Amino acid sequence: MKHLKNTAIAMLFCLAAHYTYAQQDSILTYEQAVNIALKENIQIRQQENILNTEQTQNAQSYAAFAPSVNASADAYRVYGRQFDNTVAEFTQQRTNQLSGGIYASINLFNSFGKINRVKQTGYAAEAQRQLIQETRQEVVFNVSQQYLQVLLNQELLRIAKSNQEQQEELLESTTIFVEEGIRNIADQYNQDAEAKNAVLLAVEAENKLAISKVQLIRTLQIDPFKQWKFAQPEISKDEVFSDIPDIASMYNQAIGNRPEIKKQHNVIQSNHYGIRVARATYAPSLDMIYQLSSRYSNLSPLPLRDQLLNVNKSNVIGFSLNIPIFSGLQNRVLVQRSRQLYDNATLDMEDMERNIFEQLQTAAADFRAAQERIVAAKAREKAAEKAVEAEKERFKLGVGNILDLNLVNAKYVEAQSQKVQADYTLIFQKTALDYYTGELQPGNLTLK
Numbered sequence: 001m002k003h004l005k006n007t008a009i010a011m012l013f014c015l016a017a018h019y020t021y022a023q024q025d026s027i028l029t030y031e032q033a034v035n036i037a038l039k040e041n042i043q044i045r046q047q048e049n050i051l052n053t054e055q056t057q058n059a060q061s062y063a064a065f066a067p068s069v070n071a072s073a074d075a076y077r078v079y080g081r082q083f084d085n086t087v088a089e090f091t092q093q094r095t096n097q098l099s100g101g102i103y104a105s106i107n108l109f110n111s112f113g114k115i116n117r118v119k120q121t122g123y124a125a126e127a128q129r130q131l132i133q134e135t136r137q138e139v140v141f142n143v144s145q146q147y148l149q150v151l152l153n154q155e156l157l158r159i160a161k162s163n164q165e166q167q168e169e170l171l172e173s174t175t176i177f178v179e180e181g182i183r184n185i186a187d188q189y190n191q192d193a194e195a196k197n198a199v200l201l202a203v204e205a206e207n208k209l210a211i212s213k214v215q216l217i218r219t220l221q222i223d224p225f226k227q228w229k230f231a232q233p234e235i236s237k238d239e240v241f242s243d244i245p246d247i248a249s250m251y252n253q254a255i256g257n258r259p260e261i262k263k264q265h266n267v268i269q270s271n272h273y274g275i276r277v278a279r280a281t282y283a284p285s286l287d288m289i290y291q292l293s294s295r296y297s298n299l300s301p302l303p304l305r306d307q308l309l310n311v312n313k314s315n316v317i318g319f320s321l322n323i324p325i326f327s328g329l330q331n332r333v334l335v336q337r338s339r340q341l342y343d344n345a346t347l348d349m350e351d352m353e354r355n356i357f358e359q360l361q362t363a364a365a366d367f368r369a370a371q372e373r374i375v376a377a378k379a380r381e382k383a384a385e386k387a388v389e390a391e392k393e394r395f396k397l398g399v400g401n402i403l404d405l406n407l408v409n410a411k412y413v414e415a416q417s418q419k420v421q422a423d424y425t426l427i428f429q430k431t432a433l434d435y436y437t438g439e440l441q442p443g444n445l446t447l448k
Helices: 002-025 030-040 042-063 113-179 185-220 247-257 259-282 304-311 330-396 402-436
Strands: 068-078 081-084 089-092 095-109 285-297 314-322
Touching (some): 042 113, 113 259, 285 304, 330 402
Antiparallel strands (some): 068 095, 081 089, 095 285
């Protein structure tokens, strides 16, 4: 029994230690959340796989300058009438024959098609790299927004819990006043309803926090059954409240920083050289060829080695000129398709630049409005706080009633919530501005 007791105690200590470790492990900082998202994001991993393919195609375009070398070997048995080279006459017998050789060719000229192909695949690979960078910025932006939403909901829950405690304390005070005959029983009923409503508001705030956590956990692709906690990051109030540059400056900054702009430039260049590659199919191509071959036949009295290495060995060197005359309009379709891709990529760039300008205008206006909203929210919160203090004094003195106190208290709770929402809305808008100007880099992992 004593042994079992000691074992049970030891197990309890282990479980307690494991629980403590798990609790410590479940706290995530903003930096950790972003790093996890960048590592686990499926789109980024898929695009990195595509980049590997693009880089392989670029390497293949360089390898196309090297000679093409092929080796072949054939072994066969011939039945029936055939010509015998050794006696210069036809014979009727079964023979065994062996032949083989090496064939090499190198392109000397193809209207610079290979050079343009190297440039085309190089720009395509760089465009894919910028697409990965664009996706990384989107991931950082989305995680930032979701992380801030969790922090906002935590603050709203704190306000709701605080209001719940105050309403329950006021209910106790009111009950005592009723029992002492200082207050009417109706005040107790009204306050009891108000306290229950405060509980409901706290539950609703807790549900919103839980939902925002689930959304963030889903984005991070971490264990959903673990009790995750999210730490408050550093937020520089000075920078958040600082003035923003004019739209023209931000637009030039965005054009220089945004990875999708860089990506589209590379797409346009890739399609530009794609047109040149397609046009090269119209021009003649010149190849230099070399062939080494030999053969063996059992009709010859010479041994295998002599036939293959001496008697039947042949070397061929020459040039091959290919002049395209008619290919069923395939070349024309290829050029037209390449031109279409180039024109559409150019139009996409124009639309992208207009869209960025619109995004910046909207984000700048929202940011300035968020700054003014904080000023108004602070004033509203201060006024509501003073109103609550005054009404509580009136209630204690028996001058005020519970309905008036609940009314000003509800306004105070609303003002607190609006103040917190205004604070985080401003941070949301600052993050959006950094994202739209291309400043929200994956390496900048602190909200400063």
